[in-house]
Amino acid sequence: MNPVTPMSVALNPIPSLPPAASAPPSYLVGQDGEGHWVAVEAGGRAGGIFRSRQDAIRYACLETGCRPGDVPLAAGPIPLRLS
Template sequence: MPVALNANRPVRSAAAPYLVGQDGKGHWVAVATGGRAGGLFRTRQDAIRYACVETGCRPDDVALAVEPIRFRLS
């Protein structure tokens, strides 16, 4: 499955519906910018794949975070 990720355009803000990056402990995360969906993943590729499936693999809907992502399990 192709990955709709603009890896050449890391973001600092919530411009894309999903952000992929690492949390403060180095875990890979994919999180909806609204904070209502996401997860912890074993690898970067797994996090990207999840975000891609969740967004329908639309271009520019998944972006890499420049800074650590805050992720909480509720």
């Protein structure tokens, strides 16, 4: 009778994931005090004035990767600073 010799099994470790890239910024879409449709990055570093609500949402969606919840509509006027 042959004794059973345990076999060592080489497990491949799970490869480490690369450091997470910084997430795209969140945007807020709404109207400024004059009624223009605007999309403004949450940190105030980017944004613009648009012809329509749909255009503002489309821009913000493209900038955020169209992730749900990253393009909320503002309840009130959004101050837009032009630098």
